[in-house]
Amino acid sequence: MPRPVDTSSAGRRRAPEARPQQILDAAFHEFGERGLASTRLDDIARRAGVAKGTIYLYFPNKEALFEEMVRTTLIEAITVAEQAQSAYENDSIESFIRELAAWWWKFLRTERVTTIHRLALAELHHFPELMQFFADEVIARGRRLVAGIIACGVERGEFRPIDPQLAARMYSAIWLTHSTWAAGRQFDPTLGSDEQLLAEMLDFYLGAIKR
Amino acid sequence: MPRPVDTSSAGRRRAPEARPQQILDAAFHEFGERGLASTRLDDIARRAGVAKGTIYLYFPNKEALFEEMVRTTLIEAITVAEQAQSAYENDSIESFIRELAAWWWKFLRTERVTTIHRLALAELHHFPELMQFFADEVIARGRRLVAGIIACGVERGEFRPIDPQLAARMYSAIWLTHSTWAAGRQFDPTLGSDEQLLAEMLDFYLGAIKR
Amino acid sequence: MPRPVDTSSAGRRRAPEARPQQILDAAFHEFGERGLASTRLDDIARRAGVAKGTIYLYFPNKEALFEEMVRTTLIEAITVAEQAQSAYENDSIESFIRELAAWWWKFLRTERVTTIHRLALAELHHFPELMQFFADEVIARGRRLVAGIIACGVERGEFRPIDPQLAARMYSAIWLTHSTWAAGRQFDPTLGSDEQLLAEMLDFYLGAIKR
Amino acid sequence: MPRPVDTSSAGRRRAPEARPQQILDAAFHEFGERGLASTRLDDIARRAGVAKGTIYLYFPNKEALFEEMVRTTLIEAITVAEQAQSAYENDSIESFIRELAAWWWKFLRTERVTTIHRLALAELHHFPELMQFFADEVIARGRRLVAGIIACGVERGEFRPIDPQLAARMYSAIWLTHSTWAAGRQFDPTLGSDEQLLAEMLDFYLGAIKR
DNA sequence: CATGAATGAGAATTCATTCAT
DNA sequence: AATGAATGAATTCTCATTCAT
Numbered sequence: 001m002p003r004p005v006d007t008s009s010a011g012r013r014r015a016p017e018a019r020p021q022q023i024l025d026a027a028f029h030e031f032g033e034r035g036l037a038s039t040r041l042d043d044i045a046r047r048a049g050v051a052k053g054t055i056y057l058y059f060p061n062k063e064a065l066f067e068e069m070v071r072t073t074l075i076e077a078i079t080v081a082e083q084a085q086s087a088y089e090n091d092s093i094e095s096f097i098r099e100l101a102a103w104w105w106k107f108l109r110t111e112r113v114t115t116i117h118r119l120a121l122a123e124l125h126h127f128p129e130l131m132q133f134f135a136d137e138v139i140a141r142g143r144r145l146v147a148g149i150i151a152c153g154v155e156r157g158e159f160r161p162i163d164p165q166l167a168a169r170m171y172s173a174i175w176l177t178h179s180t181w182a183a184g185r186q187f188d189p190t191l192g193s194d195e196q197l198l199a200e201m202l203d204f205y206l207g208a209i210k211r
Numbered sequence: 212m213p214r215p216v217d218t219s220s221a222g223r224r225r226a227p228e229a230r231p232q233q234i235l236d237a238a239f240h241e242f243g244e245r246g247l248a249s250t251r252l253d254d255i256a257r258r259a260g261v262a263k264g265t266i267y268l269y270f271p272n273k274e275a276l277f278e279e280m281v282r283t284t285l286i287e288a289i290t291v292a293e294q295a296q297s298a299y300e301n302d303s304i305e306s307f308i309r310e311l312a313a314w315w316w317k318f319l320r321t322e323r324v325t326t327i328h329r330l331a332l333a334e335l336h337h338f339p340e341l342m343q344f345f346a347d348e349v350i351a352r353g354r355r356l357v358a359g360i361i362a363c364g365v366e367r368g369e370f371r372p373i374d375p376q377l378a379a380r381m382y383s384a385i386w387l388t389h390s391t392w393a394a395g396r397q398f399d400p401t402l403g404s405d406e407q408l409l410a411e412m413l414d415f416y417l418g419a420i421k422r
Numbered sequence: 423m424p425r426p427v428d429t430s431s432a433g434r435r436r437a438p439e440a441r442p443q444q445i446l447d448a449a450f451h452e453f454g455e456r457g458l459a460s461t462r463l464d465d466i467a468r469r470a471g472v473a474k475g476t477i478y479l480y481f482p483n484k485e486a487l488f489e490e491m492v493r494t495t496l497i498e499a500i501t502v503a504e505q506a507q508s509a510y511e512n513d514s515i516e517s518f519i520r521e522l523a524a525w526w527w528k529f530l531r532t533e534r535v536t537t538i539h540r541l542a543l544a545e546l547h548h549f550p551e552l553m554q555f556f557a558d559e560v561i562a563r564g565r566r567l568v569a570g571i572i573a574c575g576v577e578r579g580e581f582r583p584i585d586p587q588l589a590a591r592m593y594s595a596i597w598l599t600h601s602t603w604a605a606g607r608q609f610d611p612t613l614g615s616d617e618q619l620l621a622e623m624l625d626f627y628l629g630a631i632k633r
Numbered sequence: 634m635p636r637p638v639d640t641s642s643a644g645r646r647r648a649p650e651a652r653p654q655q656i657l658d659a660a661f662h663e664f665g666e667r668g669l670a671s672t673r674l675d676d677i678a679r680r681a682g683v684a685k686g687t688i689y690l691y692f693p694n695k696e697a698l699f700e701e702m703v704r705t706t707l708i709e710a711i712t713v714a715e716q717a718q719s720a721y722e723n724d725s726i727e728s729f730i731r732e733l734a735a736w737w738w739k740f741l742r743t744e745r746v747t748t749i750h751r752l753a754l755a756e757l758h759h760f761p762e763l764m765q766f767f768a769d770e771v772i773a774r775g776r777r778l779v780a781g782i783i784a785c786g787v788e789r790g791e792f793r794p795i796d797p798q799l800a801a802r803m804y805s806a807i808w809l810t811h812s813t814w815a816a817g818r819q820f821d822p823t824l825g826s827d828e829q830l831l832a833e834m835l836d837f838y839l840g841a842i843k844r
Numbered sequence: 845c846a847t848g849a850a851t852g853a854g855a856a857t858t859c860a861t862t863c864a865t
Numbered sequence: 866a867a868t869g870a871a872t873g874a875a876t877t878c879t880c881a882t883t884c885a886t
Contacts (some may be wrong), residue, residue, distance in 0.1 A: 019849085037248030037336075051851045056878065101877065118314030121391075122333030126246075135398035162415075165401065169416050173388035174381060180382075187346035190376065200377050207371075230866090252860065262868045264862080273860065434840065441845090457759075462880065465676030473847045475883080484881065544668075544755030557820035560689035584837075587823065591814075592807060592837050603753075609768035626795075626803050631839030652870085673855065689857070818871045 019060045020083055023048045026071050032115035036066055036123045066123070073116040077138050080107050085145050093153035094210070098202055100149070103173070105198045108179040117179065143168040150209065160208045167209055174201050232268045232293065234259045238280050243326035245278055247334050277334070278341055285349050291318050292353050304364035307419070309413060311360070312386070316409050319390040328390065343419045354379040370420045378420055385412050442480045445470045448493050454537035458488055458545050489552055490544070495538045496560050502529050503564050515575035516632070520624060522571070523597070527620050530601040539601065565590040570633065581631045589631055596623050642710065649696045653691045655843055660702050665748035669699055669756045697755070706749045710771050713740050718778050719818040726786035727843070731835060733782070734808070738831045741812040773840065792842045800842055807834050 028047035030039045041062060045052045059065040084103055107113060124131045147170035153159040159167075178197055185191050192200070237259035241250045252273060254276055256263040270276040295311055313315035318324060335342045364370040370378075398403050403411070448470035452461045463484060467474040481487040506522055529535060546553045568590035575581040581589075600619055607613050614622070639664070659681035663672045674695060678685040692698040717733055740746060757764045779801035786792040792800075811830055818824050 035248075035336075037246070041878085042876080052877090053852065053879080054850055062877075087861070101284065118315065118332075118336065121329075122336075123246075125333075131395070131398055135395075139399070140401075160418075162418075163411075166411050167387075169392075170385060170412075173385045177384035177388050178380075184342070184346075187342055188350070190351075200374075201381075204373075204377065204381050206420055207373075210416055263860090264868055265866080267861070268866070379873095409863085457670070457756075459668075463882085464880075466673075468847095474881090475847055476845085478882070479845070540754075540758065543751075544758075545749065547755075548668075553817070553820055557817075561821070562823075582840075584840075585833075588833050588837065591811075591833075595807045595810035596803060599810050600802075603802075606764070606768075609764055610772070622796075622799050623803075626799065626841055629793075629795075629838055674857085685856090686858080686873065687871055692869070695856070715863080 019050065019054065023050065023055055023058060023065070024069050024072065027065050028112070030072075030117065031066060031069065031119060034107075036062075036119070056167060063127075067130055070116060070119065070124070070127075071133070073112060074134055074138050077107075077113065077116075078141060080145045081138070081142050081145060093149060093156060094206060097149060097153075097206070100146075101171075101202055101205075102198060104175060105179075105194070108175060109182060109194055114179070114183045117176070118183070122178075141174070143172060146171050153209070158211070160211050162209050170208070171205060174205060228332060229297060230261065230265070234261065234266055234269060234276070235280050235283060238276050239323070239326065240282075240328060242277060242280065247273075247330070247397075263291070274338075278338060281330065281338075281341055283334070284323060285345055288318075288324070288327075288349050289352060292349070292356060296356050304360060304367060304369045306418060308360060308364075308417070311357075312382075312416075313409060316405070317388075318414075319386060320393060320405055325390070325394045331396070332391075350383070356381060357382050364420070369422070371422050373420050374375070379384055382416060385416060437502070441472065442475070444489070445472065445477055445480060446491050446494060448496075449487050450537065453488060453491065458541070481598060485549075489549060490554055492538060492541065492546070492549075495534060495557070496556055498510060499529075499535070499538075499560050500563060503560070503567060507567050515578060515580045516628060519571060519575075519628070521613075522568075523624055524620060526597060527616070527623075530597060531604060531616055536601070536605045538607070539598075561594070565594060568593050575631070580633065582633050584631050591629060592630070593621075596627060628629075636668075652683065652687065656683065656688055656691060656698070657702050657705065660698050661706075661745070661748065664699060664702065664752060669695075669752070673815055681842060696760075700760060700763055703749060703752065703757070703760075704766070706745060707767055710740075710746070710749075711774060714771070714775050714778060726789060726791045727780060730782060730839070733779075734804075734835055734838075735831060737808060738812075738827070738834075741808060742815060742827055747812070747816045750809070753823070754813075772805070776805060779804050786842070790844070793844050795842050803841070804838060807838060 023044065026044045029047060030043050034043075041052055041055055044065070045055055047054075048133075055065065060067060080103075081198055084100055104120060108117070120134060124134060143165070147164040150159060150162070150164040150167045154164065178201060181188060181191060182194060191197065201206075234255065238250075238306070239252050240258060244250075245254075252263055254265060255276075256266055259266075264277065270279060291314075295314055319328075331345065335345060337383045358375035359374040361370060361373070361378045365372055365375065389412060392399060392402060393405060393408060402408065445466065448466045449461075451469060452465050455461075456465075463474055463477060466487075477487065480508075481490060495529040502525075504553055506525055530539075542556065546556060565587070569586040572581060572584065572589045576583055576586065600623060603610060603613060604616060604619060613619065656677065659677045660672075662674075662680060663676050666672075667676075670810075674685055674688055677698070678688055679776060688698065692701065701758070717736055753767060757767060776798070780797040783792060783797040783800045784796065787794055787797065811834060814821060814824060815830060824830065
């Protein structure tokens with residue numbers, strides 16, 4: 001039986017309702033830095049400023065913590081996608097795509113998304129439902145959004161008669177990969193700035209689908 | 212003429228010079244299945260048909276084993292790239308790109324490469340020199356090869372005046388991403404067969420660069 | 423006239439003076455099911471319908487709770503013994519022993535006593551004063567009672583001149599062991615019903631001491 | 634990944650085939666002293682003079698260790714019973730019972746058996762198959778042996794026509810309980826020496842079954 | 845009185861690494 | 866060269882106990 005401990009310092013009960021988020025934030029940081037397997041709960045606890053046991057009050061185990069962390073971030077991604085969709089204005093399709101692409105690119109280059117992207121690539125593999133969730137709610141949804149826009153452009157005669165699904169896939173492929181590369185710029189000095197990359201991608205992509 | 216050696220069975224003490232490769236093969240299998248952290252040296256030893264201690268005769272530790280495993284696979288990738296380059300024939304550039312793309316796509320869809328790709332995405336992060344090696348010897352080199360071909364096509368007037376480096380990057384982005392997706396087809400049932408995907412990629416890509 | 427209080431439901435804040443008993447009852451149930459070490463205070467609290475901290479208002483720690491629980495049950499045992507003693511009537515000694523034995527047997531087969539017996543055997547070891555208390559106030563006292571009766575029977579010439587202390591010990595040995603066995607009847611299908619067992623014990627025991 | 638450790642001292646590989654028994658002996662001691670739940674594997678390892686991990690080379694977990702320990706002791710008990718049976722000589726039944734009882738009593742008063750007896754009473758509960766094993770191979774078997782002897786005595790007219798099974802049960806009850814009590818003599822100073830107790834039990838028991 | 849969130853010492857279990865044989 | 870028994874640091878998860886509210 002554990003012996004009583006002096007816990008008089010370190011004020012307890014600071015904003016208890018913030019605890020889960022506090023822990024998730026810490027987890028985000030640590031997982032992002034070391035990956036799932038090498039991150040110790042101790043580290044997360046220390047960074048969150050809580051005791052190790054506290055984590056278990058809110059998450060049944062390490063993996064659940066990871067899952068929740070990913071889930072909330074993915075949900076943020078969906079939210080952004082939806083806002084982008086609803087911001088749709090009646091302009092030329094090309095200019096809309098440019099706008100959307102810029103938005104999306106900025107989002108992808110966010111630290112949080114960079115982290116989650118790497119984690120997802122690395123570990124989502126071991127979490128089939130999360131993977132499915134990601135595939136359905138983020139990838140498919142985003143693709144549907146882009147496909148809708150492309151279809152519209154094709155209809156209007158702005159773009160050549162390309163399969164919108166295919167075009168959407170190419171869009172994802174280009175943007176996602178460049179995001180990864182941009183995150184590891186140190187390893188590839190030939191890469192231009194984020195703005196340049198965006199311009200290049202837009203150029204290439206629009207060139208491929210415009211009439 | 213040297214006789215081929217049977218390394219398939221866990222034959223003891225036969226062909227001692229094959230030991231390292233035997234171990235690497237086993238490591239490949241196990242790492243590919245469980246990732247770096249969750250793979251136990253015991254498993255690798257068992258699969259390689261050697262004792263755990265034997266691994267340490269050839270590799271100083273688990274990570275070195277992983278590094279070596281990745282390194283040899285990457286070198287295989289380079290070799291393939293070089294063969295592709297040397298297979299260069301005096302045909303139309305488009306047809307050469309089609310040929311190269313098919314070759315490359317087939318290689319990417321190889322189990323070994325699928326595995327290494329996933330591992331690389333997941334863990335290369337922790338091995339900066341490996342990452343650099345990968346960036347320099349595989350990515351850059353492959354890109355140079357493609358860029359050279361594109362430049363040639365531009366020169367000949369087959370392609371529009373696009374930056375060859377950029378075009379090469381797009382090429383990689385599209386092929387690599389599709390390879391990842393194709394490996395997780397279960398999560399995205401809208402994806403066509405490998406052949407269809409290849410055709411679609413070629414269509415899109417050539418459409419973007421052809422005059 | 424005081425109104426009875428409903429403590430069956432987990433009613434909050436009602437009948438605060440019943441709190442300790444409420445907790446002890448819960449402890450009884452949980453300790454009986456899982457033993458001392460594997461019972462979590464959380465479980466006891468939940469079953470008692472109080473918060474975990476509340477337990478500490480009444481008991482300084484888990485072991486004290488266990489002690490108190492055992493103590494009260496043992497005291498109940500003493501009380502029963504005393505009632506038996508005071509119920510002493512001027513009949514034949516044999517018939518009195520039969521009556522007492524039946525009473526005692528019924529008490530031993532009680533769930534509460536079965537539980538306490540198992541717990542005592544298992545853990546009393548670690549609580550020397552409890553063990554002493556048990557030895558003095560239950561075993562010795564019960565033995566004295568039986569010895570007195572036997573002595574009386576010997577005096578009257580009903581029984582053969584046996585050492586009353588010894589006879590009392592044999593009495594305890596037989597009844598206690600059979601109680602344990604009866605509690606684990608599943609493991610010994612040759613055992614008869616409780617009534618049969620009682621009859622057999624009485625037969626054997628009286629046969630051993632009667633003239 | 635754990636760091637390498639200096640293990641140059643503390644000679645490894647001392648009599649490797651003795652390891653399991655060495656560990657079991659240590660487990661015996663520690664479990665006997667503290668019970669299953671409160672015994673730490675660390676303690677067992679320390680007492681066995683091996684590292685904690687070594688235990689896991691031979692036993693999958695703590696409970697398996699306990700089981701094996703109990704099992705081997707119970708098997709020892711069976712062996713003793715069998716030897717007793719085979720030592721059966723053609724003398725008077727009473728003298729044989731006296732001999733057997735003495736033997737059995739000595740065995741029961743053994744430290745190893747005292748320990749196992751307490752443990753069994755305390756924890757066997759949580760190990761149904763062990764309990765069944767105990768019931769079948771020790772209790773039932775011993776009982777059968779005794780019952781056979783009693784039956785023989787009844788046949789010969791040495792004993793009164795008592796049910797041999799019942800008599801065997803009473804025999805067990807008396808001997809086992811007295812063994813427990815003798816082990817806790819400190820709590821009951823009225824108890825005589827082991828020899829006295831044996832004589833008393835024999836007296837009482839034979840008095841109950843003799844003609 | 846009562847609560848229950850927070851604590852952190854512990855304990856079981858794992859596994860990379862060593863080294864006597 | 867090869868073995869595999871042995872090691873023990875490291876890590877996850879548990880739960881008795883405390884204390885601010």
